[in-house]
Amino acid sequence: MLTKPNFTHAALVAALACAPFAAEAAGPDVADYTLPNGLELVVIPDHRAPVITHMIWYKVGAADETPGKSGLAHFLEHLMFKGTAKNPAGKFSQVVARIGGQENAFTSQDYTGYFQRVPSDQLKTVMEFEADRMTGLRLTDDVVLPERNVILEEQNQRVGNNPPARLTEQVDAALYLNHPYGKPVIGWRHEMEQLSRDDAIGFYRRFYAPNNAVVVIAGDVDPAQARTMAEETYGKVARHGAMLPRIRPEEPPPVAVRSLTLADPRVEMPSLQREYLVPSFKTAKKGESEALEVLSHILGSGSNSRLYRALVVDKQAAVMAGAWYDANALDYSKFGVQAGPRPGVTLPQLEAEIDTVIAQLIDKGVTEEELERTKTKLIADAVYAQDNQASMARWYGASLTTGAGVKDVQSWPDRIRAVTADQVRDAARQWLEKRRSVTGYLIKDVSVRAEKRS
Amino acid sequence: MNRFASFLLIVAALAAGAGTASAMTIEKIVSPSGIEAWLVREKAVPLVALNYAFHGGASQDEADKSGTANLVADLLDEGAGDLDSKAYHERLENHAIELTFQVGRDYLHGSLRTLNEHRDEAFDLLRLALSKPRFDADAVSRIREQELALLRRDTTNPNDLANRRWWQTAFHGHPYGRETKGSLETVPRITADDMRNYVRRVFARNELKISIVGDVDAKTAGALIDRAFAGLPAKNDLKPVPNASPTGLGRRIVIDVDVPQAVVTFGGQGIPRHDPQFMAAYIVNHILGGGSFTSRLYTEVREKRGLAYGVSDSLVWFQRAAVMLGGTATRADRTADALSVIEAEIKRMAKDGPTPDELVAAKSFLKGSYALTLDTSSKIGAQLTQIQIDDLGMDYIQHRGALIDAVTIEDAKAAARRLYGGNMLVTIAGRPKGLTSSGTTE
Numbered sequence: 041m042l043t044k045p046n047f048t049h050a051a052l053v054a055a056l057a058c059a060p061f062a063a064e065a066a067g068p069d070v071a072d073y074t075l076p077n078g079l080e081l082v083v084i085p086d087h088r089a090p091v092i093t094h095m096i097w098y099k100v101g102a103a104d105e106t107p108g109k110s111g112l113a114h115f116l117e118h119l120m121f122k123g124t125a126k127n128p129a130g131k132f133s134q135v136v137a138r139i140g141g142q143e144n145a146f147t148s149q150d151y152t153g154y155f156q157r158v159p160s161d162q163l164k165t166v167m168e169f170e171a172d173r174m175t176g177l178r179l180t181d182d183v184v185l186p187e188r189n190v191i192l193e194e195q196n197q198r199v200g201n202n203p204p205a206r207l208t209e210q211v212d213a214a215l216y217l218n219h220p221y222g223k224p225v226i227g228w229r230h231e232m233e234q235l236s237r238d239d240a241i242g243f244y245r246r247f248y249a250p251n252n253a254v255v256v257i258a259g260d261v262d263p264a265q266a267r268t269m270a271e272e273t274y275g276k277v278a279r280h281g282a283m284l285p286r287i288r289p290e291e292p293p294p295v296a297v298r299s300l301t302l303a304d305p306r307v308e309m310p311s312l313q314r315e316y317l318v319p320s321f322k323t324a325k326k327g328e329s330e331a332l333e334v335l336s337h338i339l340g341s342g343s344n345s346r347l348y349r350a351l352v353v354d355k356q357a358a359v360m361a362g363a364w365y366d367a368n369a370l371d372y373s374k375f376g377v378q379a380g381p382r383p384g385v386t387l388p389q390l391e392a393e394i395d396t397v398i399a400q401l402i403d404k405g406v407t408e409e410e411l412e413r414t415k416t417k418l419i420a421d422a423v424y425a426q427d428n429q430a431s432m433a434r435w436y437g438a439s440l441t442t443g444a445g446v447k448d449v450q451s452w453p454d455r456i457r458a459v460t461a462d463q464v465r466d467a468a469r470q471w472l473e474k475r476r477s478v479t480g481y482l483i484k485d486v487s488v489r490a491e492k493r494s
Numbered sequence: 495m496n497r498f499a500s501f502l503l504i505v506a507a508l509a510a511g512a513g514t515a516s517a518m519t520i521e522k523i524v525s526p527s528g529i530e531a532w533l534v535r536e537k538a539v540p541l542v543a544l545n546y547a548f549h550g551g552a553s554q555d556e557a558d559k560s561g562t563a564n565l566v567a568d569l570l571d572e573g574a575g576d577l578d579s580k581a582y583h584e585r586l587e588n589h590a591i592e593l594t595f596q597v598g599r600d601y602l603h604g605s606l607r608t609l610n611e612h613r614d615e616a617f618d619l620l621r622l623a624l625s626k627p628r629f630d631a632d633a634v635s636r637i638r639e640q641e642l643a644l645l646r647r648d649t650t651n652p653n654d655l656a657n658r659r660w661w662q663t664a665f666h667g668h669p670y671g672r673e674t675k676g677s678l679e680t681v682p683r684i685t686a687d688d689m690r691n692y693v694r695r696v697f698a699r700n701e702l703k704i705s706i707v708g709d710v711d712a713k714t715a716g717a718l719i720d721r722a723f724a725g726l727p728a729k730n731d732l733k734p735v736p737n738a739s740p741t742g743l744g745r746r747i748v749i750d751v752d753v754p755q756a757v758v759t760f761g762g763q764g765i766p767r768h769d770p771q772f773m774a775a776y777i778v779n780h781i782l783g784g785g786s787f788t789s790r791l792y793t794e795v796r797e798k799r800g801l802a803y804g805v806s807d808s809l810v811w812f813q814r815a816a817v818m819l820g821g822t823a824t825r826a827d828r829t830a831d832a833l834s835v836i837e838a839e840i841k842r843m844a845k846d847g848p849t850p851d852e853l854v855a856a857k858s859f860l861k862g863s864y865a866l867t868l869d870t871s872s873k874i875g876a877q878l879t880q881i882q883i884d885d886l887g888m889d890y891i892q893h894r895g896a897l898i899d900a901v902t903i904e905d906a907k908a909a910a911r912r913l914y915g916g917n918m919l920v921t922i923a924g925r926p927k928g929l930t931s932s933g934t935t936e
Contacts, residue, residue, distance in 0.1 A: 089868055089869040090865055091865045091869050130787075133787040133788055134855070137786045137855060138858045139858065140862015141862065141866075158862075186797070189800030190796055190803055193755065193800070193802050193823065193824060196755035196823070196825065197755060197803050200755060201823070305752060306752065306753070308648075308649050309643050309646055342583065342587065344584060344587060353636065380643060382639055382643075416587070416589070423541060423609060424592075426539050427539045427871050428869075428870045
């Protein structure tokens, strides 16, 4: 997921990708409406502070780009700040700043989101601006071309300057043989350099419409009032007549164990990343995604996880080891494993240790104690999430743009509670199969001596 | 302490409405053992969030053992009392209790988050971590290896290289010039005794700032605070840290590393938190390079020229020094352009100050956005602890708006001259075209 301006915001939104935000008790209070023009509105009341988080999520992301135009969804996200016929460039941001608000935007493979956090009496103001730029964007090369340089600098900052991020790009590209999830959200540089104003406007006209968006409002607002304001702002925007279903090319069955090595002269800490192709919440059978969630925690979250205990504590082969799973995806999801060796341990040795841990888990399953501890933690996260209106809004938005509904979000703690030890072992057995995976090594490139300059 | 005196004193209570609607009430409480804390009762979510700080952060490290406080913070939850690392973590996880420890230059900050039903267990575990950390040899070795791996990684990370060199140069020979996380030379030298010594000197009841937010009344909050902190020594034993000003101003230092994008850190003299010009400087800084999409640096460097993804500067203040510090990252062939735009904007701000319109807009932003820093229990706790550290008073949230409003355009211009009128120290990691190190070593 990519955010518009500074790197400080990146962590905030990136946390969403693998964290299971959930709220147990917030369920009954959440209002869910659909306006006549197809726009979905979700309201999560939280009256503790006089502020609101207003987000619009478009059901379009990098995976919806035309081949050859990688980075376009994210480029458009940047260009959405360049003004409309009614509100010239900078006006929206100036107004948000003047009322003491914060704003930002982000792009993933499946969605593009924009948000403002403002005093609650300013909700309608930001809704008016956001509704205006849903169809009113005006772009000229004067603003498009400098912004293209900005996204190229963003690519440098996130990927070019960052060897582990370069490895992730390569692993993703190798994991997907056919599906567009293999392209980086930021794009490939050679394609980013060619993106034009017309590309951006074409993409915008195709995907930005009320019947392709979800507005999520969390904070100090009454749902009925929010609905009225939405009708008076977003409700005026015409429905898009030809919104096509989101059907992307499917993956063939994975048949080959894949491995790759990226050598970079700047690597001082080698590492290993593995990704397995697994189902998302949307594509999984009932209970399967939840079992993968629990599995990822037992295998690799925290210092009592299987991987950390075995690799870092007992064998002393690694300085770090972990696993993750990201349930929010419209099509496939990834289950990741990563580790960094202690000095003197090779990456193949480390990989062998990882394989041993996974084989044991598949063979013997997980203990009741591990299962309970993990569920307690995940269900508590649901309560903690309620303390943060912005987290709640992001969690609903990411779910609703990747094929889940409000009820699915609300039932998350119950679904986690229902996971059994057998389901976790079965998930490991079925999905942590090496042929479903790509393993990437990041090593130091010693073939080129760094040129010395003073 | 009088064991029969189980009284709890509510010294004062203040309503701190950050604007409209709901108002947050801060109570100053004193625990039965005499520890002071600020409490905000919040019943909406069944949790307790504790935030606290001990005076004495990384500036207490010996010069040849920098990274000691940081290693302590890493190891506090790696075994305490009768519990080894595994058992301790199991107790935390079984109850979904979250503990964090983080070291800054002046303070060691901690937080605790727990569901209401597990709060006694949570505060017991915190007491063990603070009063009986074990520093078992295997845990120390494991965590040290992790820190060393990260430090090795940092040796080619341009962000870290630029930042580290800036602080080393600006505060050469002073504790603030040393990295909080230490270095590849110093971290291997740190012993378990060094860490025990740090704990003994720093973890004490005086100069302890505590904020507690959650579904808890004053009496219970006082009891919880005593549960965790009452057994600590009455007084800390800190080494004095001398006052300091950044040096090396006027220098530019280029650190060679083969990356496509050069990372730039720039900064100079700042303004102390209690200086009469602080608020004016804070506003002016926001106008020049604060974190919104409307600052001058953002507009000139990013919006108009597309030279960088991010550019900003901020005021940073410690107990013994204050700096203005900013940064950007930009392609090697345009680094010189980006830097000259930044320098020109800084000069222009020093010379002319902000416009009246900019001042009005900035005031409006800074007042309005404050509520956004107070919308979760954890954020409220962190904010209240910082207000205590800065010694701004319990009513600060109430009168902060008036302090902002009181700044005139003349005040802002004077603050701009002072803040941006001097020379800067610039460090650049990468291969910026046409830029070399310049200026003399002081």
